[in-house]
Amino acid sequence: MSSKTESSEKKLLLTNSCWKIGSNSPLLAGKERWVHGQIPLFRDNVSLRTAATVSIASLLLPQQQGWNVSRLQSLFHSSTVRDIRTLEVPRLTNQVDLSIWPFTTSGHYTAKSGYYFLSRHTDIYNMTPPLNSKFFRILWGLRIMPKWKIFLWKLFHNGLATVANLSYRGLAISDSCPSCNVEPETSQHLFRFCSIATAACQDGYNGLRLPVFVAILWAIWQGRNNKVFNGIAPDMPLIRSLQDKGIQQHYTFLANPIPLPRSLHVAPGPPGFLFAHFGTAFCGVPQLHLQVDGSWKKSSLLAGIAWVAEHVTTQTTEVQGGCIYAESPLVAEARACLGALIWAQSRGYCQILIYTDSDVLVRSLLHQDTQPISIAWTLNDIRSIGHQLQWCRILKVHRQQVQRAHDLANHVRLGHIPMDTM
Incomplete structure (x- = not known):
């Protein structure tokens, strides 16, 4: 990723944080994102000078008694007034304004929430465009091993380290297929047209079970890696052995119960009392x-x-x-x-x-x-x-x-x- 892209994405994240209002906020109401992540809209009859100088503290009643509703109604549209009145303000404790990330329940930024946000607001991070989103919803929901899901995800995006991809990225290596040494090793060749792939699919896949098909693809990839890293040439007995091993791992995975979501925290005291x-x-x-x-x-x-x-x-x-x-x-x-x-x-x-x-x-x-x-x-x-x-x-x-x-x-x-x- 270029430094220019990193800068633009960092700016996007920073500009989408917002404020949680404290006890005596010095922030200006017309310049900050403090009403559910938005800058509030003033009434048309409010002057620009007023809109630019109104502090949020001036919208609160003295002694932490809540929002000054009559002042809110004089400055903002009715829908905005309603939104402001939903915001909690401290009643008994003194609190400072907090800069929060509005896309998590806790208000704390996480890499997961940041990636999720960017994937829906920038093309460069969007690995699942609308035309393919249904495919990926199905993929991530499959009851197969996580390593198979990642493998399929990489295969879909042409992200596997085939020699054609490595050569394209600047490595000075031959792009010939290690298995057949006939054509360049692209993903299409390796999993569809290479002689070992053709034989494996014709011999082992009957079209009835998705796990068998994925196990064959996985076996082809492992056989190819055995050739590249260990010098062991893949043949059908090896591919079939790797396929059977993958299927056995799949059934072992299915035998394990689906983990339930963990609760927030284990409650103290006897069972049934929180x-x-x-x-x-x-x-x-x-x-x-x-x-x-x-x-x-x-x-x-x-x-x-x-x-x-x-x-x-x-x-x-x-x-x-x-x-x-x-x-x-x-x-x-x-x-x-x-x-x-x-x-x-x-x-x-x-x-x-x-x-x-x-x-x-x-x-x-x-x-x-x-x-x-x-x-x-x-x-x-x-x-x-x-x-x-x-x-x-x-x-x-x-x-x-x-x-x-x-x-x-x-x-x-x-x-x-x-x-x-x-």
């Missing part, structure tokens, strides 16, 4: 049981959040709920949990048990290094309150155990009940 614990003590009896849940609608980005509080000593119940804008159901769930904690702490409770049906929320609280960037500030605020309490446990439960909170969250979302404190 919880995040905070506070000065690990053991204790809760004063308050809180069910929390969120209800989210993708088309409007409107979410209902709610909690049901059961007082242990008085055996009484209180309910709270309201509407917010959120970019995902996970954001709504996290905001419901934070709202319940703020509400409980303001009433003097210091031993709290919270029930949530969100596995991701609890695991993210346990492991900050893998937490989703979309709820990072909310998780930090939850941890901050939790550590101030004597005893706080957030427990993953089944949906039925938070059904009342779920029904209430649905009700407030459909009724558009506001929540000023959220």
Whole structure:
């Protein structure tokens, strides 16, 4: 790859990072990519001077009370206002602006995500153009050995180290086929027209099983390499032996179970219990049981959040709920949990048990290094309150155990009940 190409691809990656807004952002609203990876659109009646000088900090209410909705509405189009209101901002902790990579859940750049992005935005990285994308989806989904998949991928792109390819790249070698020494060794010749390939396909392939066909191609390639590196001339007994060995390896591969995706982290505690614990003590009896849940609608980005509080000593119940804008159901769930904690702490409770049906929320609280960037500030605020309490446990439960909170969250979302404190 040329240095010019490297520079252009590096620039493309850098210009597609964006900002996650902190507590008192000095960034200019009209110059940075901070609204879901985009620069927001101002209203037509906003002057260029204003658009160029508005800071993001000026769009926030004092004392970390959230977005200044009336100011947002005076500056931006209604759809942009809605998008901005879905962005989380710190409530209780001070956070600096973060430059994030928007194509991973964690916000951290990875080589895999960078390659994926470039392969869809530049021709030079696009090894699977639209006409061939179906072929590669089938190839990568085949239940065959990974080394066979890579071999077929290289064969498709003429990337095997045949002598014709090596000669084309500048190596001073003869391009004659090592197996037959008759014609130049191209991929087409080696696997279709060479005498050893013709004999192998006629003798061993009946057209009924793909693995047999791939095993023959693999045996031809291995036989050719034996000649190049070990001086052993390939013949049909050798090719057949290599083919049988490949098929045996294939069946051994099939006998192994398909590995299941690994979970984010192994949960602590006894089997069936997943919880995040905070506070000065690990053991204790809760004063308050809180069910929390969120209800989210993708088309409007409107979410209902709610909690049901059961007082242990008085055996009484209180309910709270309201509407917010959120970019995902996970954001709504996290905001419901934070709202319940703020509400409980303001009433003097210091031993709290919270029930949530969100596995991701609890695991993210346990492991900050893998937490989703979309709820990072909310998780930090939850941890901050939790550590101030004597005893706080957030427990993953089944949906039925938070059904009342779920029904209430649905009700407030459909009724558009506001929540000023959220």
